[in-house]
Amino acid sequence: MEIVLVGLNFRTAPVEVRERVSFSTEQAQRASEELRAQGILEETLVLSTCNRSEVYGVHQSANRESANALSSFLSSFHCVQPDKLNPSLYHHYDHDAVRHLFRVSAGLESMLLGEAEILGQVRQAYMRAQEHHVTGPVLNRLFQAALEIGKRVRAETELGTRPMGVASAGMKLAERIFGKLNDRSALVLGAGTISEQVISQLRDRNIGRLYLTNRSREKAEEFAQQYNGKVLEWGEWESSLKLPDIIVSAVGVQETLLTKALIERAMSARGNKALFLMDLGMPRNIEPAVASLYNAYLYTIDDLTEIVQQNRSARQSEVPKAEALVEEHVGKFISWQASVELIGVLDTLRSSLKQRRARFLQEKLAGTNHFTAEDQQQIGAMMDEMIEKLLISPAERLRAEKEHRKKVQNVEALRDLYLSDREKP
Amino acid sequence: MTQTFVLLTVLAYLSSMGLYIRFLYTGKEVTGRFATLLLFLGLGAHYLALLFRARAMHSVPYHDLQGSMSLFGWLLAVTYLCLEIYHRQRTVGAFVMPVILAFFFTAYLMPDHPGTPTQAHGVVFALHVTLSILAYAAFALSCVLSVMYLAEGRLLRIRRLGEVVWRLPPLELLERMSHTSVLVGLITIAVGTALGFLAVDRLPGHSSYSDPKYIVTLVVLVLYAIYLQLARSATWRGARASMLCVFNFVLVMLSFTVVNLYFSQHHRYF
Numbered sequence: 001m002e003i004v005l006v007g008l009n010f011r012t013a014p015v016e017v018r019e020r021v022s023f024s025t026e027q028a029q030r031a032s033e034e035l036r037a038q039g040i041l042e043e044t045l046v047l048s049t050c051n052r053s054e055v056y057g058v059h060q061s062a063n064r065e066s067a068n069a070l071s072s073f074l075s076s077f078h079c080v081q082p083d084k085l086n087p088s089l090y091h092h093y094d095h096d097a098v099r100h101l102f103r104v105s106a107g108l109e110s111m112l113l114g115e116a117e118i119l120g121q122v123r124q125a126y127m128r129a130q131e132h133h134v135t136g137p138v139l140n141r142l143f144q145a146a147l148e149i150g151k152r153v154r155a156e157t158e159l160g161t162r163p164m165g166v167a168s169a170g171m172k173l174a175e176r177i178f179g180k181l182n183d184r185s186a187l188v189l190g191a192g193t194i195s196e197q198v199i200s201q202l203r204d205r206n207i208g209r210l211y212l213t214n215r216s217r218e219k220a221e222e223f224a225q226q227y228n229g230k231v232l233e234w235g236e237w238e239s240s241l242k243l244p245d246i247i248v249s250a251v252g253v254q255e256t257l258l259t260k261a262l263i264e265r266a267m268s269a270r271g272n273k274a275l276f277l278m279d280l281g282m283p284r285n286i287e288p289a290v291a292s293l294y295n296a297y298l299y300t301i302d303d304l305t306e307i308v309q310q311n312r313s314a315r316q317s318e319v320p321k322a323e324a325l326v327e328e329h330v331g332k333f334i335s336w337q338a339s340v341e342l343i344g345v346l347d348t349l350r351s352s353l354k355q356r357r358a359r360f361l362q363e364k365l366a367g368t369n370h371f372t373a374e375d376q377q378q379i380g381a382m383m384d385e386m387i388e389k390l391l392i393s394p395a396e397r398l399r400a401e402k403e404h405r406k407k408v409q410n411v412e413a414l415r416d417l418y419l420s421d422r423e424k425p
Numbered sequence: 426m427t428q429t430f431v432l433l434t435v436l437a438y439l440s441s442m443g444l445y446i447r448f449l450y451t452g453k454e455v456t457g458r459f460a461t462l463l464l465f466l467g468l469g470a471h472y473l474a475l476l477f478r479a480r481a482m483h484s485v486p487y488h489d490l491q492g493s494m495s496l497f498g499w500l501l502a503v504t505y506l507c508l509e510i511y512h513r514q515r516t517v518g519a520f521v522m523p524v525i526l527a528f529f530f531t532a533y534l535m536p537d538h539p540g541t542p543t544q545a546h547g548v549v550f551a552l553h554v555t556l557s558i559l560a561y562a563a564f565a566l567s568c569v570l571s572v573m574y575l576a577e578g579r580l581l582r583i584r585r586l587g588e589v590v591w592r593l594p595p596l597e598l599l600e601r602m603s604h605t606s607v608l609v610g611l612i613t614i615a616v617g618t619a620l621g622f623l624a625v626d627r628l629p630g631h632s633s634y635s636d637p638k639y640i641v642t643l644v645v646l647v648l649y650a651i652y653l654q655l656a657r658s659a660t661w662r663g664a665r666a667s668m669l670c671v672f673n674f675v676l677v678m679l680s681f682t683v684v685n686l687y688f689s690q691h692h693r694y695f
Binding site: 155156158161162172173175176177178179268271272273274291294295297299303306307310314 | 452453454577581582584586588590591593594595596597598658659660662663664665
């Protein structure tokens with residue numbers, strides 16, 4: 001039983017191809033069922049995110065043929081010409097497929113190195129596949145190990161600790177001042193893409209109260225409905241600015257929106273409690289002198305970009321640690337696979353030897369008539385016992401072998417020496 | 426026996442400090458847990474060191490300057506441990522442990538200073554001394570927290586965010602922890618002082634209340650009460666209140682050392 005993986009990601013395929021080959025939940029289930037029904041794979045799991053679509057499977061012998069069958073299936077399933085799809089696809093078999101999944105789960109294959117979302121996506125894909133009974137012992141074990149390595153990498157390395165986006169860096173900074181944000185309030189100025197990213201980050205952190213204001217009230221109301229916020233009137237700064245602990249401004253205006261005097265009055269109205277300001281506008285929306293106000297913490301887009309840059313290089317330096325953890329888990333998985341295979345090989349060898357014993361006895365005792373049926377049965381039982389004794393010692397030694405590479409080699413040798421191709425499990 | 430426990434205390438505290446610092450840089454939970462465990466073991470060894478020393482001297486630990494400094498360190502460690510458990514915040518350990526060690530080393534490395542026999546005895550007197558030193562320990566902790574607040578606030582303002590800043594407690598939590606600490610200090614020093622007056626009243630033929638220590642303690646009490654009030658006011662909340670807290674502790678240290686040693690008649694070493 002070997003593992004095969006066929007897929008594409010942001011490195012191998014442009015977005016036009018990725019969006020054509022992406023799977024909805026329903027499509028993932030249907031594809032898995034069809035792959036099993038057509039006999040292409042025995043176990044299947046589809047992992048589909050905005051940056052990758054991958055099909056993991058288990059087959060008796062995972063090789064180029066099974067991978068080609070899987071590629072053809074993908075092109076017909078998504079109605080994409082093979083010559084357009086195939087150049088974007090990558091194929092991995094067995095240990096390489098295991099390593100690839102572990103790297104994905106660890107965030108090493110992500111566009112944003114070390115991002116945490118992928119671990120949740122792997123978990124969801126696995127849970128859905130389990131619900132639909134399309135996985136089996138090998139993929140169950142593989143994905144459980146993948147989730148474990150994902151957690152370990154995030155717990156034992158710095159790969160996922162530092163924010164990598166401007167919006168998340170800002171939120172992390174706000175948490176340095178206030179701690180948890182669930183009893184805090186935030187005001188977002190603007191309703192563009194950046195504002196939406198910030199609102200999404202605030203919602204992820206269960207912000208207590210969310211206020212929105214925009215020159216076009218309709219757009220602000222759209223966001224307010226989507227993210228459960230309250231719309232404030234644009235320009236009524238005196239009343240709006242005293243409400244929040246966090247102010248985020250991402251508006252495309254030429255003049256300064258929030259002056260030092262305005263913020264000073266707002267600070268005074270709220271008892272000089274700490275105020276965190278993020279100026280993501282270009283040109284800047286908040287007067288730089290606000291930074292000098294007591295208990296006001298102002299960060300501009302440049303400050304946040306610099307933090308993200310620092311974090312990126314810090315994350316990069318954690319890659320070797322994460323890779324070492326991945327290799328450790330790949331080794332463990334291979335070892336588990338070898339021990340499972342050992343049981344399979346021994347069972348096949350045992351039944352093969354018993355069949356040979358039966359044929360041998362049949363041939364040798366055919367011409368004799370001084371053995372009763374009871375005698376023949378006894379001889380058969382004694383020979384069976386001998387077969388068991390012959391198998392015990394190598395089986396124990398193979399099980400005791402700690403080095404997984406040697407264990408795999410020995411299982412392969414046993415298979416090659418004693419079993420014909422037809423008999424190999 | 427005392428030397429053995431002193432050595433064990435040093436080993437445990439030093440290892441604990443090392444692990445707290447490592448925890449600050451790596452954020453590994455297991456490292457933090459070991460640091461707390463070692464601090465707990467250090468507290469046990471420190472307690473036994475104090476006990477055996479007191480037994481060997483046939484006196485209480487606060488009879489001389491070494492003993493009272495050592496007790497100060499022990500109570501500071503106890504207070505910190507309680508705060509760590511209450512707020513589930515281990516990163517402060519890396520900043521408190523050096524202070525605990527400083528008190529411990531000062532106590533055991535300073536030359537012997539024969540103690541002045543004190544007239545007061547008994548449970549009330551013992552409680553007076555223990556509560557007063559506990560109050561000083563709580564004030565020491567609030568000072569450390571305030572220094573941390575000032576440093577983190579400064580780093581956030583100048584946008585120098587290295588490895589450590591991301592793991593420090595949020596500014597508002599540091600503020601709350603400092604307030605809790607000062608509140609504990611204020612309550613214990615108030616009760617301790619009241620018990621002190623009670624102990625003085627019980628002394629035969631003693632009626633003097635002119636010890637400069639009384640005035641300094643009163644000033645400390647008032648200053649910390651002012652701190653608690655100002656820390657919630659619009660003008661002072663944040664960095665200014667933290668600076669006041671640090672200033673107050675300087676006064677506490679002066680009271681504990683200079684006033685005790687050179688001005689007080691009845692509070693020579695506590």
